[in-house]
Amino acid sequence: MAQQYIVSARKYRPSTFRTVVGQDALTHTLKSAIAGGRLAHAYLFCGPRGVGKTTCARIFAKTINCTNITPDGEACNECDSCRAFNEQQSFNIIELDAASNNGVDDIRNLTEQVRIPPQTGRYKVYIIDEVHMLSQAAFNAFLKTLEEPPEYAIFILATTEKQKVIPTILSRCQIYDFTRITVSDIVKQLQYICEEEHIQAEPAALNVIAQKADGGMRDALSIFDQVTASSEGNITYRSAIDNLNVLDYDYYFRLVECFLSGNVPESLLIYKEIRDRGFDSQFFVNGLAQHLRDLMVASTPATRTLLEMNDEVSEQYVQQAAKIHPAFFYRALDLCNTCDLNYRTSTSKQLLVELTLVKLCQIMAPTPLPTQQTPAQGIQKIQSAPAATAPARQTTATKAPASQASAPQQPKPAPQPTTASPPAADRPKSGRQMMAATPRIYINKPNDIVQAEEPSGISMSASAVRREAFDENQLLVAWQQYIDAHPHEQVIINTMLMATPQKVNDTLYEIYVENQGQVQFMESRKASIMQFLRDAVKNDMLAIDIKVNEGVSEKRIWTPREVVEGLKQNNPKFTTFLKDFGLGLA
Numbered sequence: 001m002a003q004q005y006i007v008s009a010r011k012y013r014p015s016t017f018r019t020v021v022g023q024d025a026l027t028h029t030l031k032s033a034i035a036g037g038r039l040a041h042a043y044l045f046c047g048p049r050g051v052g053k054t055t056c057a058r059i060f061a062k063t064i065n066c067t068n069i070t071p072d073g074e075a076c077n078e079c080d081s082c083r084a085f086n087e088q089q090s091f092n093i094i095e096l097d098a099a100s101n102n103g104v105d106d107i108r109n110l111t112e113q114v115r116i117p118p119q120t121g122r123y124k125v126y127i128i129d130e131v132h133m134l135s136q137a138a139f140n141a142f143l144k145t146l147e148e149p150p151e152y153a154i155f156i157l158a159t160t161e162k163q164k165v166i167p168t169i170l171s172r173c174q175i176y177d178f179t180r181i182t183v184s185d186i187v188k189q190l191q192y193i194c195e196e197e198h199i200q201a202e203p204a205a206l207n208v209i210a211q212k213a214d215g216g217m218r219d220a221l222s223i224f225d226q227v228t229a230s231s232e233g234n235i236t237y238r239s240a241i242d243n244l245n246v247l248d249y250d251y252y253f254r255l256v257e258c259f260l261s262g263n264v265p266e267s268l269l270i271y272k273e274i275r276d277r278g279f280d281s282q283f284f285v286n287g288l289a290q291h292l293r294d295l296m297v298a299s300t301p302a303t304r305t306l307l308e309m310n311d312e313v314s315e316q317y318v319q320q321a322a323k324i325h326p327a328f329f330y331r332a333l334d335l336c337n338t339c340d341l342n343y344r345t346s347t348s349k350q351l352l353v354e355l356t357l358v359k360l361c362q363i364m365a366p367t368p369l370p371t372q373q374t375p376a377q378g379i380q381k382i383q384s385a386p387a388a389t390a391p392a393r394q395t396t397a398t399k400a401p402a403s404q405a406s407a408p409q410q411p412k413p414a415p416q417p418t419t420a421s422p423p424a425a426d427r428p429k430s431g432r433q434m435m436a437a438t439p440r441i442y443i444n445k446p447n448d449i450v451q452a453e454e455p456s457g458i459s460m461s462a463s464a465v466r467r468e469a470f471d472e473n474q475l476l477v478a479w480q481q482y483i484d485a486h487p488h489e490q491v492i493i494n495t496m497l498m499a500t501p502q503k504v505n506d507t508l509y510e511i512y513v514e515n516q517g518q519v520q521f522m523e524s525r526k527a528s529i530m531q532f533l534r535d536a537v538k539n540d541m542l543a544i545d546i547k548v549n550e551g552v553s554e555k556r557i558w559t560p561r562e563v564v565e566g567l568k569q570n571n572p573k574f575t576t577f578l579k580d581f582g583l584g585l586a
């Protein structure tokens with residue numbers, strides 16, 4: 001015999017205060033009021049739909065009539081009164097749905113019943129749902145009863161719109177505000193039901209259901225039933241999003257990666273994919289804004305509680321958020337918001353969205369200038385380009401040297417080009433002024449210190465200000481890698497070989513060059529060099545002061561072999577370093 005199907009919202013309707021989901025503080029207060037015998041004649045339960053107002057009203061009615069309340073203040077569910085309530089045959093509970101019965105006659109029917117005392121039990125409870133829907137006349141008719149209720153009568157008024165309830169009624173009620181149920185509370189309850197019903201469900205799928213329910217348990221359960229019906233006992237994330245027509249958040253994660261790397265073509269292709277799947281563009285833009293908002297609150301521990309999702313899903317957000325600079329969020333959210341506002345009036349909606357995506361990709365990427373140089377040109381040119389002519393953006397953090405490498409302690413002469421590392425950093429990178437602090441350049445002439453702002457072209461290409469700890473050796477390795485990557489730029493190489501950075505403090509280093517010509521030369525390449533070094537040590541706070549050292553005794557240029565030999569002698573570990581990196585000079 002086929003068992004009769006009962007919808008989850010009914011089957012799992014709470015029958016005690018303890019089983020009400022997500023309203024702990026409120027049910028606790030109600031229980032202690034009952035235990036202490038402090039019952040009011042009128043209560044107003046306010047809150048969004050489906051959060052348990054009517055359910056709590058029924059449990060309340062049952063509990064105050066129970067003849068055998070349990071020690072923790074719950075109805076026993078066994079006495080005659082409780083059983084009558086559970087079988088919906090109690091005469092002590094009268095419900096009126098004011099949404100459909102809002103006339104003065106409806107309220108009169110109700111108030112007439114108020115005069116009849118309960119046959120069994122102590123209290124008659126009148127639940128008026130959606131009380132704000134009562135007509136003015138009905139309100140007035142009801143007010144009289146509310147002002148002078150008999151001992152045994154208790155009114156529980158429920159409403160989703162407290163502001164529409166007239167003050168004269170509000171002032172006569174004890175008010176309880178029900179809150180939206182959190183996603184994680186809903187997910188927990190769904191998990192419990194899955195266990196009871198022997199249904200397999202992926203946490204991400206339950207998360208989607210909970211989010212779709214928007215804080216209402218009743219909605220969550222009916223969505224859950226809908227998904228369950230088509231999932232044959234195994235609710236996957238895929239089946240849930242297909243069933244509910246929800247856009248896979250994976251699209252958003254991928255898009256944000258595009259924004260961070262400035263990948264315009266990919267972002268447009270993802271948008272096309274989304275359109276092809278039949279999703280409305282404005283829905284998509286709003287979803288993207290929501291995703292950005294979620295990333296933003298995930299980026300700091302303090303706001304992480306605002307992330308409405310279960311732990312497994314939120315972890316993904318925390319991870320992506322860690323890569324993003326705060327300024328990106330503000331700009332990106334602003335762009336999404338503008339797109340949303342303009343959407344309705346736009347004559348070319350697709351173009352509007354695409355343009356927004358392009359702009360989003362440009363937030364972190366530098367704006368190409370007309371005089372840009374290609375990477376290939378950069379390598380071959382001996383003279384360097386001004387710092388601000390910064391074209392393509394690069395991914396960062398790929399050029400970091402192994403941090404454990406040991407490099408010379410006194411690196412004054414450094415080796416000449418050894419193995420060629422990728423010449424990726426040749427392009428100086430400009431960018432929006434997103435960096436928290438731009439380092440200084442000093443030109444330290446004798447008796448004269450000129451302090452200059454770093455060229456605006458130097459900014460970060462990464463998505464956040466990086467502050468990883470690094471040591472001198474790591475910087476020296478990076479310094480050498482930069483030299484290796486620019487074999488044709490003799491002047492810069494020679495200068496860099498002669499003047500290796502010396503530590504001033506954790507992020508400030510200084511180099512000494514021979515003359516003003518070298519200062520100017522270093523200045524002209526400083527943008528590119530600093531970007532490379534900061535990428536390598538993953539620290540955007542790194543600054544290098546360039547100083548002219550008049551007192552340098554030895555002013556000749558070392559040959560590569562001399563440099564290597566000198567380093568080997570001064571630092572035995574350098575040989576190990578050369579071997580470890582297979583640099584061929586060992």
Ligand SMILES: [Zn+2]
Pocket residue numbers: 065066067068069075076077078079080081082083
């Ligand atoms: Zn009972």
